Amino acid sequence: MAEKIEFGIRGMDEFDYREKTVLLRLDINSPIQRETKKIVSENRIKMSIPTVQYLLERKAKIAILAHQGDTLDYENLIPLAEHAEKLSGKLGIPIQYIDDVAGPAAQAAVKSLKPGEVVLLGNLRYLTEEISTFENAVKLEPAAMLDTYLIRNLAPLADYYVNDAFSAAHRNAPSLVAFPELLPTAGGLLMMQELSALTKVMECPDKPSVFVLGGAKISDAFGMMKQVLENGTADMILTAGVTGNVMLMAKGYSIGKANEKFIMERSLDVFIEPAKEYLAKYPDKIRIPLDLAYQKEGQRREISIEELPIEEPLLDIGSKTIRAFAGTLGKAGTIFVNGPAGVYENKIFENGTKEIWQAIAAAKGYSVIGGGDTVSAAQKYIDLKEISYVCTAGGAMVQFLSGRELPLIKAMRKAYHQ
Numbered sequence: 001m002a003e004k005i006e007f008g009i010r011g012m013d014e015f016d017y018r019e020k021t022v023l024l025r026l027d028i029n030s031p032i033q034r035e036t037k038k039i040v041s042e043n044r045i046k047m048s049i050p051t052v053q054y055l056l057e058r059k060a061k062i063a064i065l066a067h068q069g070d071t072l073d074y075e076n077l078i079p080l081a082e083h084a085e086k087l088s089g090k091l092g093i094p095i096q097y098i099d100d101v102a103g104p105a106a107q108a109a110v111k112s113l114k115p116g117e118v119v120l121l122g123n124l125r126y127l128t129e130e131i132s133t134f135e136n137a138v139k140l141e142p143a144a145m146l147d148t149y150l151i152r153n154l155a156p157l158a159d160y161y162v163n164d165a166f167s168a169a170h171r172n173a174p175s176l177v178a179f180p181e182l183l184p185t186a187g188g189l190l191m192m193q194e195l196s197a198l199t200k201v202m203e204c205p206d207k208p209s210v211f212v213l214g215g216a217k218i219s220d221a222f223g224m225m226k227q228v229l230e231n232g233t234a235d236m237i238l239t240a241g242v243t244g245n246v247m248l249m250a251k252g253y254s255i256g257k258a259n260e261k262f263i264m265e266r267s268l269d270v271f272i273e274p275a276k277e278y279l280a281k282y283p284d285k286i287r288i289p290l291d292l293a294y295q296k297e298g299q300r301r302e303i304s305i306e307e308l309p310i311e312e313p314l315l316d317i318g319s320k321t322i323r324a325f326a327g328t329l330g331k332a333g334t335i336f337v338n339g340p341a342g343v344y345e346n347k348i349f350e351n352g353t354k355e356i357w358q359a360i361a362a363a364k365g366y367s368v369i370g371g372g373d374t375v376s377a378a379q380k381y382i383d384l385k386e387i388s389y390v391c392t393a394g395g396a397m398v399q400f401l402s403g404r405e406l407p408l409i410k411a412m413r414k415a416y417h418q
Contacts, residue, residue: 007195008413009187012051012162017060019115020159023183024055025065025175027165027392028083031372032069032076043375044167044392045086051164051188052091052118061113063158064095065175067124067168071133077125084120095120101127102153110157124150130173142411145178155182164188166195167393169400169408176408180415187412190392195409197389198400201368202233206333209234210365212325212356214241215339215373220398222271224338227403229282236332238287238325240317240341240352242268247288248305250275256309287325291318293342293349300348316342316349326359335360335367338398340377354381361386370397 026048030039039045055062064087069077084097093116100106101122109119124130129148145151151174161183168176179185187195201209211234213221221243228234239247246263248255250272263269279286291304293316302318303310317325322341329335337360341352360367361382369378370391384390391397399406 006192007187007199007409008416009191009195009409010185010412010416011192012054012186012188014186015160015184017055017058017160019059019061021061021063021110021113021157022055022160022162023063023065023154023158023179024052024188025161025163025165025168025179026051026188027167028066028080028087029068029076029168030083032078034075037078039082039086041376042086043390045083046090047190047392048164048188049087049090051162051190052087054189055162056091056093056116056118059115061110061115062118063110063113063154064118064120065124065154066120066165067130067175069123070125071131077123080120080123087118087120091118093118098122102150107153107157110154124173124175130175132171135172140172142172142177142181142407142414145174146181148174148178150174151178151182155179158183161185162188163408163412164190165408166191167391167396169393169396169406172407177411180411183415185412185415193389194391194393194397197368197391198397200366201334201336202228202401205233206366208236208332209334209336210328210332211237212329212335212337212341212360213237213239213243213339214341214353215371216242217339217373218243218246218268218271220338220371220395222274223398223402225278226274228401229278229285231403234285236285236287236328238328240289240321240325240356241339243339244289244292244317245314246271247275247279247286248308250279251288253305254309255314256311258311259309259314262313287328289317290320290324292316292321293318293351295348300351315346316344317352319351322352322355325356329356329359329363329365332363332365335363335365336401337367337369337378338371338374340373344377344380353377357381370394 084095088095096119161179292314294312342349344350344353371394
């Protein structure tokens with residue numbers, strides 16, 4: 001069989017899966033409606049289907065490992081029964097669900113699989129060793145995870161390990177980094193697509209390359225900003241949202257006590273000094289807002305940055321900024337977006353986000369978006385088919401674009417060299 005190695009990771013066509021047992025790690029962690037506990041977006045499930053189909057066509061015996069929720073979002077920590085139903089509907093075959101992760105019932109289900117059959121095992125996050133608090137507190141290396149409950153119970157039952165969970169690649173959990181220590185390992189189809197799209201943005205973007213960094217989680221924006229400015233990946237960074245407000249403060253603008261209090265109370269003022277550094281070092285590569293929007297007497301009002309400060313909360317970019325940013329996006333060869341331009345959930349402040357998305361959809365450049373809130377905002381205003389690539393990842397995407405090696409990718413590269 002022809003070998004296909006990309007990114008230092010084996011592709012799926014490296015192995016013959018016929019009548020072999022495959023542990024398939026997916027990321028089908030989905031948004032859940034709080035009251036009903038039902039899945040409200042099937043995007044990650046849909047994106048995982050091609051890899052499952054690939055293995056089914058080759059008569060593999062497939063045991064799917066997946067998670068839902070965590071200690072940090074406990075309300076989403078639910079069984080995967082509905083996930084199995086969604087997978088069944090999209091694949092057109094019954095998917096067995098066992099509400100057991102790696103115990104006797106799960107092991108029996110894996111052992112009884114026949115070629116072309118699939119079982120989805122229970123929520124990985126029911127295991128202590130798979131939750132984020134354990135990862136952060138214990139900090140095990142992959143080789144030290146071989147005695148964990150999951151690995152010692154399931155690894156002996158499998159012939160191959162396939163990982164299609166790039167969106168969880170920033171996690172150092174046994175289900176991600178320990179199986180490659182023991183089993184022949186390959187990257188799934190979605191994994192390779194994600195790596196290809198983000199590598200294109202990082203290493204060989206069509207020029208000019210424009211990054212739009214907004215939203216409220218500005219640690220993501222600043223995590224990427226240093227890397228893409230230093231290595232020349234970004235020709236222009238358009239800042240909006242809280243990122244834009246911090247940039248204004250770094251530029252010496254007083255944005256008003258209420259807005260500055262918002263930043264200080266969330267300890268986001270730690271980004272002001274780095275912002276000053278980037279603005280001084282790359283003055284022609286960073287665009288700050290020209291005007292901003294606020295609410296007064298129930299109406300949207302706009303104020304130029306020269307008229308600041310103002311005491312009302314500044315929750316969107318203004319019309320001048322929208323026009324300037326849209327013009328830049330229209331000429332871009334590559335566009336990357338992380339975070340909305342404003343508080344788009346409030347109709348008064350949706351203009352910036354809505355019009356920026358429409359400008360990106362109309363642009364001819366190669367566009368990549370990722371992160372849950374970013375994708376949700378895009379879906380509200382455009383057809384996602386108008387985006388060149390929609391990444392399923394959030395944290396993993398940010399770390400990748402920040403130039404940091406992801407634990408999963410490191411483990412899979414090690415498996416290739418074993």
